[in-house]
Amino acid sequence: MISTAVILAAGLGSRIREHSGNHPKGFLLLDRLPIIEHSILTLLELGITKIYLGTGYKQEDYQALAEKYPQLHCVHNPNYEDSGSMYTLYQLKDVVKDDFLLLESDLIYEKKALTALIEHEHDNVILASRLTQSGDEVFIEVDESHHLLNMSKNSAHLHDIFGELVGITKLSYQGFQALTRIVEPRFKTNLQIDYEQGLIQLAKIEEVIVTKENDLVWCEVDDPHHWQRAKTVVFPLIKAREGTAQKIPVERKVLLNPGPATTTDTVKYAQIVPDICPREQDFGTVMEFISSELTKLVGNTExxxxxxxxxxxxxxxxxxxxxxxxxxxxxxxxxxxxxxxxxxxxxxxxxxxxxxxxxxxxxxxxxxxxxxxxxxxxxxxxxxxxxxxxxxxxxxxxxxxxxxxxxxxxxxxxxxxxxxxxxxxxxxxxxxxxxxxxxxxxxxxxxxxxxxxxxxxxxxxxxxxxxxxxxxxxxxxxxxxxxxxxxxxxxxxxxxxxxxxxxxxxxxxxGIENRYARYSRSWETLISGITGLGLSHLVPVKNHSKIITSIIEPEHPQYNFNEMHDYFYKKGFTIYPGKLDQQNTFRVANIGNIDYRDIGRFIDLLAIYLHGLKGGDSNS
Missing domain, CATH: 3.40.640.10 (Type I PLP-dependent aspartate aminotransferase-like (Major domain))
Structure with a gap:
């Protein structure tokens, strides 16, 4: 069981100085706590008992934090202004004696980012996510067994992109010692080595696995754009998701009607708020946020x-x-x-x-x-x-x-x-x-x-x-x-x-493009499925929205839309009648909090229903 963590916190953070002031960027405040303190509290909650901070710029801020948390131990990099993150990590080679989690100080992340590594069966594991398009990303390339091959901020340097580096890694004590031996001779001529470069070299002699969490909410904070996104999107979403995880899950229905759509539990539970008069300034702020953000989806607010x-x-x-x-x-x-x-x-x-x-x-x-x-x-x-x-x-x-x-x-x-x-x-x-x-x-x-x-x-x-x-x-x-x-x-x-x-x-x-890609994959599953069942849809593919589909009803004397609707409704799916006077159709939308797997289940049920029309049993 992992009980040790290392947080790299020596950087100058010059790109975010207008928001962090004279403090390291790990001391940017979210809900009145520094982002690094949020990280520390999460680590402690998950059973980490020793946390080493690799400090540099404004080390006194971290020393003050260590007085608050006895589990913290600061190790200073005296050459922080002229060295990279690998040199900061190297300072801990004689201090850390256990397997550990390695984190960057400017990360905001869900708890499951840590549990994914703590519970992983391999010793040396890098955490990746889907591509966030947030800027300044580090892309990861792996082989077919998810062994690390390469990492780079320039995607052109990679043959294939597996995911994006989150900035959280699990390292064994043996792997860490091998890593320090690899980089030690290089420091004689160059201190500007990032720890990612060290991990790439380690992967050539040790097994380094990359595990990917596609549904992970996280970000790093390197510049004002990152900080704005952290405050308005990432941190509020993490709070909602982790708060909802402690509540009773709502029974999930797959709505294939064209709206209202299937929602997340976080959206459902967002309605449970203290009563407020809508004339209060606080509620006006909510509506102002909504108005501004909706505008940004299709245009500029000027x-x-x-x-x-x-x-x-x-x-x-x-x-x-x-x-x-x-x-x-x-x-x-x-x-x-x-x-x-x-x-x-x-x-x-x-x-x-x-x-x-x-x-x-x-x-x-x-x-x-x-x-x-x-x-x-x-x-x-x-x-x-x-x-x-x-x-x-x-x-x-x-x-x-x-x-x-x-x-x-x-x-x-x-x-x-x-x-x-x-x-x-x-x-x-x-x-x-x-x-x-x-x-x-x-x-x-x-x-x-x-x-x-x-x-x-x-x-x-x-x-x-x-x-x-x-x-x-x-x-x-x-x-x-x-x-x-x-x-x-x-x-x-x-x-x-x-x-x-x-x-x-x-x-x-x-993101709009990612959402449409998810919808499109669901639509392709739908079209492939109904075609395989001998059904056809009305609008040609090249003119289709990939959002809602009018499907031509089966020509069978026993077919009845209302009966088919009730069959699906009992199994947790809702479909919708057609709306054309001269063509008998029913409609299936692939929007909302669903994906291609839900559509696949729908197709399986549709196959059973159609088989029942031909004399089989559609009630199974």
Missing amino acids: EFTTVLFAGSGTAAVEAILSSVIDDDEVLLIVNNGAYGKRMCQIAEIYQLNYLEFKSPPDQPINLEQLEAYIVAQKVKVSHLAIIHCETTTGLLNQLHEVGTLCKQHEITMIVDAMSSFAAVPIDMKAMNISYLAASSNKNLQGMAGVSFVIADKFALEKTKLNTPRNLYLNLYEQFRSFQETKQMRFTPPVQILYALKQAIIETNWE
């Missing part, structure tokens, strides 16, 4: 802003259409599914001057025909509204191309991104989008009850003189009030917003 509403996604769409189209302006709605049709219904109810361009629900928009339709009108089209991912079928409309068309004809573009936001990458400025509607409960993986409009500030300001058509959904007034008070004009769904804050943190941690 030119764009997010306006929050209590309500389903349709509330956000209705807020845009009823608020930004003035009496003398003309709206063109692209209708190629049930949600384009819904925009037409909204326009009809508000008696807007609108035109309808119909397009097949399973085929890409014919851009030449759309442009010809615009040019042929006797009136100037001022606004164009379009669905990005049509939830009816899964069709992904061509936002960039339509945005270019709108720019050429000086048309303000409105997008319903309900089923694409936070999955399919969107750049509002590059795509010429002025208004975008989405909600909390789909790809954001939050709870239902909050919708929002992300708007170009300049375009939104121009609407303030528009004739008001409603009170609650008046977009400009909701925007103006929030800018002045950091509050919604009317009572917000408090607990849902706390859950949304947590969902945004988790979205930022996973």
